[in-house]
Amino acid sequence: MSRTPSRQDFDTYMIPTYAPQDAIIVRGKGSRVWDQDDNEYVDFAGGIAVNALGHAHPELLEALKTQADKVWHVSNVFTNEPALKLARALVDLTFADKVFLCQSGTEANEAAFKLARRYAHDRFGEDKYGIVSFRQSFHGRSFFTVSVGGQEKYSNGFGPKPAGIEHGVFNDLESARALINDKTCAVVVEPVQGEGGVRPATQAFLEGLRQLCDEHDALLIFDEVQCGMGRTGDLYAYMQYDVVPDILTSAKAIGGGFPLAAMLTTSDVAEAFQPGVHGSTYGGNPLAAAVGYAAVSCIATPEVLEGVAERSRLFREHLERLNQQYDIFSDVRGAGLLLGAELKGALKGRARDVMKAAMDQQLMMLVAGTDVLRFAPSLIIEPKDIEDGMMRLEKAIKTLL
Numbered sequence: 001m002s003r004t005p006s007r008q009d010f011d012t013y014m015i016p017t018y019a020p021q022d023a024i025i026v027r028g029k030g031s032r033v034w035d036q037d038d039n040e041y042v043d044f045a046g047g048i049a050v051n052a053l054g055h056a057h058p059e060l061l062e063a064l065k066t067q068a069d070k071v072w073h074v075s076n077v078f079t080n081e082p083a084l085k086l087a088r089a090l091v092d093l094t095f096a097d098k099v100f101l102c103q104s105g106t107e108a109n110e111a112a113f114k115l116a117r118r119y120a121h122d123r124f125g126e127d128k129y130g131i132v133s134f135r136q137s138f139h140g141r142s143f144f145t146v147s148v149g150g151q152e153k154y155s156n157g158f159g160p161k162p163a164g165i166e167h168g169v170f171n172d173l174e175s176a177r178a179l180i181n182d183k184t185c186a187v188v189v190e191p192v193q194g195e196g197g198v199r200p201a202t203q204a205f206l207e208g209l210r211q212l213c214d215e216h217d218a219l220l221i222f223d224e225v226q227c228g229m230g231r232t233g234d235l236y237a238y239m240q241y242d243v244v245p246d247i248l249t250s251a252k253a254i255g256g257g258f259p260l261a262a263m264l265t266t267s268d269v270a271e272a273f274q275p276g277v278h279g280s281t282y283g284g285n286p287l288a289a290a291v292g293y294a295a296v297s298c299i300a301t302p303e304v305l306e307g308v309a310e311r312s313r314l315f316r317e318h319l320e321r322l323n324q325q326y327d328i329f330s331d332v333r334g335a336g337l338l339l340g341a342e343l344k345g346a347l348k349g350r351a352r353d354v355m356k357a358a359m360d361q362q363l364m365m366l367v368a369g370t371d372v373l374r375f376a377p378s379l380i381i382e383p384k385d386i387e388d389g390m391m392r393l394e395k396a397i398k399t400l401l
């Protein structure tokens with residue numbers, strides 16, 4: 001039992017919901033990580049937009065260790081100081097008046113969709129339960145959230161789906177208008193679609209959705225699980241668009257690597273959730289909330305947020321240079337430090353091959369579908385790490401051409 005675990009153990013013991021890379025990472029610092037053989041990697045993946053302050057950030061470590069000595073868990077039969085501090089900080093920093101804490105993006109969205117349905121049910125009656133979402137969107141893996149998500153390959157094959165969910169075309173306001181009516185309780189959208197290919201919403205699309213929601217007494221839900229928490233250079237993407245949702249979900253970066261998520265909303269909407277209507281054993285767990293409070297306090301500073309634009313520019317410059325040299329991208333897009341490069345020509349459909357070749361060159365990165373290379377690094381990644389990582393990406397690409 002005490003031998004060192006190997007990648008082979010994954011295939012032997014784990015249910016194969018994933019196909020992880022061969023290397024097993026054992027430690028990290030900033031935007032560098034090391035595997036079992038002490039090989040050093042540059043991290044452009046950020047744990048899928050989670051490690052927004054890199055690995056082993058001193059303030060997050062301090063918060064975790066300090067809280068670990070105090071109390072780990074008390075359940076929601078009791079409240080606790082870290083949860084209260086975090087909730088207050090999120091209210092101070094955003095449109096929201098009230099916060100619900102949980103562990104994952106899935107749970108934050110599940111809570112958001114249940115809240116929207118309950119709110120409409122209580123205010124407008126039983127028939128108002130329609131949810132309008134968009135193709136290619138991703139909102140989580142519980143059966144409700146995956147059904148609201150716009151990728152049938154994830155939601156088919158599990159029997160009958162929850163009723164009342166329809167999908168429009170992202171960035172096509174007319175397609176949304178055709179679906180939104182007085183039976184609609186909520187419209188949910190990612191201001192920047194992440195998994196669906198790193199696609200920012202247009203200003204007109206989000207403004208139009210806000211207006212349609214107002215006209216039909218529907219709640220506008222922004223899923224900022226991936227694009228929120230500083231990723232775009234503002235604390236939340238809605239601030240960049242100046243379009244305010246009724247409910248916002250936040251996860252991934254909010255815990256800096258500790259499982260944590262939040263649903264934010266207004267006092268009026270929050271009233272639909274009274275004691276007993278929704279809940280979570282771990283929600284607002286003191287360890288998670290203490291790390292989350294430290295993460296939010298670090299990210300919501302001018303130093304971190306203003307640094308995103310410069311790093312984004314560096315990433316884009318490198319990607320454009322690679323494109324000039326090798327003519328491999330049909331598009332480089334995204335916002336801040338959530339960037340996508342769509343492959344064309346010889347590399348079309350080979351995003352996973354590029355990711356694998358990058359691992360061979362000791363670079364961690366991501367894909368979004370079969371055609372898009374995705375980058376979601378630490379918001380405080382050092383320019384030197386960007387340089388190094390891009391040299392490795394170039395080497396990886398050369399091996400495939």
Ligand SMILES: *Cc1c(COP(=O)(O)O)cnc(C)c1O
Pocket residue numbers: 103104105106107109138139140141190194195223224225226227251252
């Ligand atoms: C990752 C993600 C989710 C799901 O979050 P989990 O923590 O994996 O449950 C939901 N919405 C968006 C936009 C995401 O990127």
